[in-house]
Amino acid sequence: MSLELNLNEDEIYIGAKTLLKQRGWTLLxxxxxxxxxxxxxxxxxxxDSRRLGxxxxxxxxxxxxxxxxxxxxxxxxxYNDSDVAKIRGILADPLRVSLLFRELQQRHLLERNGIxxxxxxxxxxLFGAIAHGExxxxxxxxxxxxxxxxxxxxxxxxxxxCPEFITRAISLVE
Amino acid sequence: MTEKHDLLLSNKEFLKxxxxxxxxxxxxxxxxxxxxxxxxxxxxxKAEINKMQARGANPRAIDALIEYDRPDIIxxxxxxxxxxxEKSREVPTGHNVGQRFARLVRAAELGVPxxxxxxxxxxxxxxxxxxxxxxxxxxxxxxxxxxIHKTPILAxxxxxxxxxxxxxDGSENTRVSAIVTDYLSSGCNPNCREILAQLRxxxxxxxxxxxxxxxxxxxxxxxxxxxxxALLKRLNKVITPDTQKxxxxxxxxxxxxxxxxPANCRREDPYTxxxxxxxxxxxxxxxRVEDKSMNLILHFPRITREVWHKNNPxxxxxxxxxxxxTANALVFSDSADLLxx
Numbered sequence: 285m286s287l288e289l290n291l292n293e294d295e296i297y298i299g300a301k302t303l304l305k306q307r308g309w310t311l312l313x314x315x316x317x318x319x320x321x322x323x324x325x326x327x328x329x330x331x332d333s334r335r336l337g338x339x340x341x342x343x344x345x346x347x348x349x350x351x352x353x354x355x356x357x358x359x360x361x362x363y364n365d366s367d368v369a370k371i372r373g374i375l376a377d378p379l380r381v382s383l384l385f386r387e388l389q390q391r392h393l394l395e396r397n398g399i400x401x402x403x404x405x406x407x408x409x410l411f412g413a414i415a416h417g418e419x420x421x422x423x424x425x426x427x428x429x430x431x432x433x434x435x436x437x438x439x440x441x442x443x444x445x446c447p448e449f450i451t452r453a454i455s456l457v458e
Numbered sequence: 459m460t461e462k463h464d465l466l467l468s469n470k471e472f473l474k475x476x477x478x479x480x481x482x483x484x485x486x487x488x489x490x491x492x493x494x495x496x497x498x499x500x501x502x503x504k505a506e507i508n509k510m511q512a513r514g515a516n517p518r519a520i521d522a523l524i525e526y527d528r529p530d531i532i533x534x535x536x537x538x539x540x541x542x543x544e545k546s547r548e549v550p551t552g553h554n555v556g557q558r559f560a561r562l563v564r565a566a567e568l569g570v571p572x573x574x575x576x577x578x579x580x581x582x583x584x585x586x587x588x589x590x591x592x593x594x595x596x597x598x599x600x601x602x603x604x605x606i607h608k609t610p611i612l613a614x615x616x617x618x619x620x621x622x623x624x625x626x627d628g629s630e631n632t633r634v635s636a637i638v639t640d641y642l643s644s645g646c647n648p649n650c651r652e653i654l655a656q657l658r659x660x661x662x663x664x665x666x667x668x669x670x671x672x673x674x675x676x677x678x679x680x681x682x683x684x685x686x687x688a689l690l691k692r693l694n695k696v697i698t699p700d701t702q703k704x705x706x707x708x709x710x711x712x713x714x715x716x717x718x719x720p721a722n723c724r725r726e727d728p729y730t731x732x733x734x735x736x737x738x739x740x741x742x743x744x745x746r747v748e749d750k751s752m753n754l755i756l757h758f759p760r761i762t763r764e765v766w767h768k769n770n771p772x773x774x775x776x777x778x779x780x781x782x783x784t785a786n787a788l789v790f791s792d793s794a795d796l797l798x799x
Contacts, residue, residue: 294489316490322626325547327583390583392621
């Protein structure tokens with residue numbers, strides 16, 4: 285078994301943040317496993333949820349931005365089908381993408397980071413990513429953040445069909 | 459020096475107990491928080507980071523501190539706990555005010571200086587987005603805990619920007635970092651300059667907020683301060699004569715009414731923390747839970763004793779044991795339990 289498989293959820297989270305920051309991404313929001321972060325927690329309400337509080341809502345582990353691309357990142361120690369389905373579900377639902385944009389706006393997170401764009405531009409630049417420590421294959425439509433220790437060994441694994449805006453955002457140069 | 463200075467550990471006592479030889483060890487539930495904590499002071503750059511385990515599997519000092527609940531960070535020097543830190547992005551207001559409080563109480567009871575780092579005023583988001591303000595009773599409880607346990611418990615504000623959004627560019631850590639650094643570099647002296655300055659700032663904050671919102675000096679709607687005889691007359695049908703006799707030992711009582719229903723009564727937060735806030739606010743006169751000038755009565759008018767015990771047993775492996783930590787009695791719809799005289 286690879287050593288990386290022993291990374292826990294905290295380490296995957298820290299590794300994903302480290303790689304994103306090293307590669308020039310701006311961390312906009314997030315929620316670490318079982319704890320308080322310095323990043324704001326962004327909650328996307330379920331459009332069909334009528335419950336008060338957090339019922340039916342989704343809180344991405346990380347939201348990051350670079351060169352017009354926006355990533356929703358889920359962090360888990362190993363590859364997880366339900367995470368993939370969760371992110372695909374969000375990206376495929378225009379209403380939830382819209383709710384995410386409004387949530388970021390309401391918290392002034394775009395403005396604070398010097399990002400000025402329309403909801404349409406935001407939706408066009410939104411992409412999903414899975415961070416884990418399990419060496420494996422790329423995913424057809426999502427970015428993989430492969431976390432290794434020391435964290436500088438972590439790397440992006442682009443999707444099989446990689447849109448140009450993601451290729452540009454994960455490249456080393458602007 | 460200030461009057462509060464006299465309430466803390468004496469310098470003589472501090473110097474006697476001081477041990478600066480040991481390395482720092484951080485115990486946490488979350489590595490992200492531990493990493494943040496180590497960056498507050500260069501004194502912590504070589505600190506060893508450990509995950510807190512289940513009760514019974516930690517060093518004795520850690521197990522003692524997590525007896526009620528688990529704080530975010532516990533710092534040991536050698537085997538001695540020197541600091542507990544709790545960090546939260548939530549403004550303690552409304553239902554949130556009592557959450558996380560029992561863990562702070564435990565640290566104070568054990569004489570471990572404690573920091574709660576949180577926003578005093580910040581935007582709450584959602585459908586009814588608005589600025590939330592700190593419930594002042596929390597600061598009052600901290601002041602009473604300091605007086606009673608002679609251990610500093612510090613509220614440190616997480617500042618906001620012009621939109622009332624929490625600052626997260628690193629500058630928000632300036633104050634907490636200064637306090638932690640001064641405390642550690644002084645050999646963990648609770649009388650260090652920055653701690654005393656923060657205690658003064660908290661007193662000013664309390665009095666300034668209280669002058670603007672005088673109602674917070676009074677009990678909230680769920681709390682009544684009563685003559686014990688009047689309280690017993692009201693609850694006469696469900697409290698046995700023996701329990702009544704025991705409660706009459708104090709002429710005044712605090713009645714905290716909790717309107718949980720049988721369907722939602724298997725819970726602790728925020729009530730078990732809130733009971734401590736009211737306990738320190740109105741009842742406590744000394745460090746032991748029996749040291750009270752007024753009884754603390756928890757009243758559950760919608761729950762029978764049987765339903766209560768089925769859902770909230772006094773089981774030390776569960777957080778439900780926190781219900782039994784400080785009140786004098788639990789009064790249900792059909793009977794009552796005397797917990798302590």
